[in-house]
Amino acid sequence: MARHGARTPFLLQLSLLLLLRPGGTLGCASVAVGSPVVPLGSAVTASCTIQSELCHGLEQGKVRITWMLDNEPVAGSQHRGPGDTEVSNLTLPQFNRTQAKLWCWVEWNGTKQRVGMAEIRAGYPPAKPFNLSCVLNLSDYGLTCQWEQGADSHLPTSVALKCAGSRAQAVTGCTPQGGRSHCTVPRRLLQLYRQMDIWVSATNALGTAESEHLCIDPMDVAKLDPPALQSIQSIPFQTDCVALAWEVARSNAHMELQCELRYRAPEDPAWAVVTGIIGQAGTTQHCGFLFGTQYHFQMRCRRSSARGYWSEWSLDRNYTTHEKAPTGKLDAWWSAWPDGAGGRLEVQLRWMAPQRQEANGRVLGYHVTLSPRRRGRNPPTVCNTTHTQCNFSAPAGTRRVYLSAYNAAGESAPTEVILLERKGQPLAGLWTVPGGERSLWVHWEAPPAPVAAYVLEWQRVSSEPGRCSACWQMERDGAATAALIRDGIEPFQRYNISVYPLYKDAIGVPVHAAAYSKQKAPSYAPKLHLKSISKSDAELCWDPVPVEMQNGFITSYTIFWANSTAEVSSAAVNPSLSSFVIRKLKPSTLYKVHIMASTAAGGTNGTSLTLVTMVLDDIEIQFLFLTLGLIFVLLILLLICFQKNGRVKQQFWPSVPDPANSSLGKWVPAELQQEPLQLPGMREPGLATISTVAVLERAAGKQPSAWAKEPAAETTGSFPTLPQPYVRQEAPGAPGRGWAAAEPCQGLGGSGETVQYAQVVGDGYKGQQQAPLRLYLRSSSTQPLLLDPSPSPKPYENLWFHGAAPHGCPGDGGCPEELPATFPLLQGLRIGGAEELHDCRAL
Structure with a gap:
């Protein structure tokens, strides 16, 4: 049962398709339109009728009718018609298609089927043909007519050429094939030497259009065959006239003809036409031709009634007229300047070639003379040339020269040329x-x-x-x-x-x-060159564009420059200049520069130039180098002064005593303590020796008066035991090295504390000059010497005594008269709380 129920809709659809298909057996549906061909843009009406009594199976169901215009659905109205029919009406208010198919569809129980179709065409009535013309061909006497079609009607259109005699009915002369717009009426339908009416008729479904009627005698529109030129010759000699002979075509021999002749030289822009020539004459003469000139001749004819067409032009026939001696004067121009060496006149003479009407043939050359021709005598020729200029030398004071042209027929009269200032x-x-x-x-x-x-x-x-x-x-x-x-x-x-x-x-x-006859932009712009640059200015230069490449008058040069932040600036430069200075640039900045050359017709950009401004100007750089140079020179001079002058060195770098080692009582130079023992053999002979040791005492309340000098061996006294510092010494004559004790010196004031001094006199090293006497002082004080402005002494010496001993001191050595005041090492010393230094006596 289920399978039987599923098969039922398929059977209903199949029966519906067989019953409702167009041209079906029963024919229960029909489509009707108001007109199958309508004017384009007009309204279209249509109806679709379904007869239910003829369509078995549709009696119980509801039928729905729809419309489709080609593939586009359109809406119609449906109602029940008489006799148990369903009717749908459709109205298209504006039909804008040239061709379309209108379909009627029936939908029943969910099934949709096409049941009818009508084809509709739209267009315009045929356009009126125009420009009708006909030509009679005398070879077969067929009349060929042609015309121009009007606008396309979008509808099938039939065109025919109609013709009618004076008493005959109109007949179709010919029908064009393949959409052409010309056809030929056969001879059997023509009436020669009689008037005929000819027109073009165009017909389509919307109407008929006819061209203007052409009323002609077919012989009046006959196109004749061209004549043939037989001969051309000049008559008589030395005139400008020629005689021509021709022969008409055989097909035109029985007609009265009117002919035309045309000719021109190769240099002429247009033809010269001679009219009014009778064709049957066969010959004619014409004058006004130039001598020695080649001409092209052509001829054509038509019927004398002047209502027919001209024949085609005959084939060209060339002829060259005879020559004659040149005539007229020559246009001349000159330049003259004196020749300082030979006292003659140098002349450059230029002239224009004679015109055709004056040359009278082909000019073979030119003569230049200094005097005119006279009967029976030819003057000497300074130039005989085929060119239109001549350079020659003439006697000083020459004011006239004579110029003439010649051809195969003769020479022209001389032209006098006056050399004016x-x-x-x-x-x-x-x-x-x-x-x-x-x-x-x-x-x-x-x-x-x-x-x-x-x-x-x-x-x-x-x-x-x-x-x-x-x-x-x-x-x-x-x-x-x-x-x-x-x-x-x-x-x-x-x-x-x-x-x-x-x-x-x-x-x-x-x-x-x-x-300039015409201008355009320059072919290229000049190339920029950097002439000079500073931190704020850049001078650019360029070579001007060659005149051949300017293509016009240079109106300006424009300089463009931009930095890395795309700040673009420009300046226009006068075209007469070839350099420009860009100002107000930023220091140490990269710029890109290019130039544009402009004419009235446009401009052309040049290649880009990259430049970087300087950090300093040249003057600033020079000043900086000059300053550095002066400083360097001063430093060198100061260094030299310090090396060469000890006093100057002492003023800038004084020797400051070391407070830690300022006790003279315990003073033993550190360098001496740390100095390694050297063997006698490792020292050069003749080393320094101690010859005299003097101990000075100062009495209470007295100033020291002098320094005593005695041998070290005689030193005596009952001084308290004090630390015995030693100094390096060598006995005279002894090559070895030893130590000598400095004897104590006790003041007479009985303070119990003494200040010991020693003067050491020694020999210099071998090979050295005798050094001045050196005084070595010793003290047991432990007070720092902070008020001493002198530098710390080197081992075994005091710099205060580098110079010579003062005058007035006894012995070989010396001592200052005012020891505390003049010896800075003793100014701040107080031994055992003593207020003053006591006098010392020499031991």
Whole structure:
């Protein structure tokens, strides 16, 4: 049962498809439209009818009808119709498609099926054809007509060429094939030498359109075959006339023809046309041709009624007229300067080639003479050249030369050239205007004096000599204020232009101007160079752009510079300058600089230059080095002074006594204690020896008067036992080393404490000069010597006694007269609380 229930919907769907399919057996559905072809943009109506009585199985269910325009659903209205039918109506207010399919769908019990379809087309009525024209071909006498179609109608359109005789009904002459817009009416449908009505008809589903009717005699539109030129010759000799002969085509021999002749030289921009030639004549003459010139000739004909078409032009026939001696005067220009060595005149003569109407053929060369030709005598020739310039030397004082041209037929009359001085009035003003990419208009303001002619010279700046074929021209109209120059003018190149006014007896001073026919941005910008740099300024320089690469007048140079923080600055520079100083830069900063060269038509950037500003300026660096140099010199001088002068050294670096070792009573130099014992043999002979030891005593209340000197062997007295310091000594004549005791000295005041002094006299080392006497003092005091400004003594010596002994002291040694005042070591010493030092006597 379950399987039977599942099969039922499938059977219902299959039966519905068979019953409702378009063209089905029962035909229970139909689709109708108002019109299958409608104007584009108009409304479209349609209806779909379902007849339930013819569709078995739909009686019990509800039917739903829907619409689809191509693949797009559209909404319609559904209602119940008469006779148990379901009807759906559809209205499309604006149909904007040229072609579409409208489908009717039925949905029953969840199944959707197409039951009907109608195709709709939309477009426009046919456009009116125009420009109808016909030509009769005399080879087969078929009339070929052509026209232009109008706008596309988007609908199938049939086109036909209609024709009708004066008394005959209209017939279709021909139908174009493949969408073409021309066709040929056969000879059997034509009536020659009679008027016929011809037009084009275009028809489609929306209407019919016809072109303008063409009423013609087919023979009036016949296109004849061209004639053939037979011969051309000059008649008579030394005239400018030629005679021509031709032959008409055989198909045109029975017609009255009207022909035209045209000719031109290769240099002519257009053809010259000769009209009114009768075709049956076969020959004609025409004058006005130039001598020695090649011409191209062509000819064509048509019927004399002048209503037919011209035939094609005949094939070219070339002919060169005979030559004649050149005529007219030559335009000449010169430059003259004296030759200082030989006393002659150097002349550069330039001239323009004669025009075609004056050359009368091909010019073979030019003659330049210093005197005119006379009958029966030819003057000597200074130049015989095929060029248009000549350099020659003439006697001083030459004021006239003569120039002539010659060809194969003869020589022209000489042109007198007067070598006038260039001292006349100049022009009042001069300016130029571009006349195109390869031409320039030169305008000037005429001078007050009357002018006979003007000479214009121009030269490309920095161009190679002789690059311009004719860099000058003459304007013979003295009232002219402008001239157009074309020869040798190129865009983006500078030209210097000069204009000379020619007077009756002089040549005016030239006025100059520079010009471009067209400008653009320079080809490249100059390359920057760093000339100098400081901490705040940088001087840049560059080479100007060559004139050939400027492509216009340089209006300015612009310098751009930027630091690492992208702070960009710029400055415009006059184009006449080639250097620039950038100011107000930051010290020790990296900058990138580039230059832009500009013309009126644009600018070009150059390559970038990287520079770094300095920390110090040159003056600051020089000052710093100078200061350091002076300091160094001063240090050297001070060092030299300290090394060479002990007193100076003493003032800056005094010897300060060591308080820890300041007791003279226990003083034994540390260096002496620490000095290792040396063998006698290791010392040089003749070492220092002690010869005399003197002990001084000072009486109470008295100043020491003198220092005694006695041999060390005689030292006696009953002094208390004191520590016995020793000094190094050597006995005279003894090569060894030993110690000698300094005897004590007791003051007479009976204080029980004495100050002992000793004077040691010794010999110098071997090979040394005799040193002055040295006084060695000893004290048992333990008080530090802090008030002594003198340096600490070296072992065995006191620096106070480096000099010579004072005068007035007895013996070989010496002692100061005022010992406490003059000997700083004793100023602060007090032994045993004694207030004064006692006198010592010599022992």
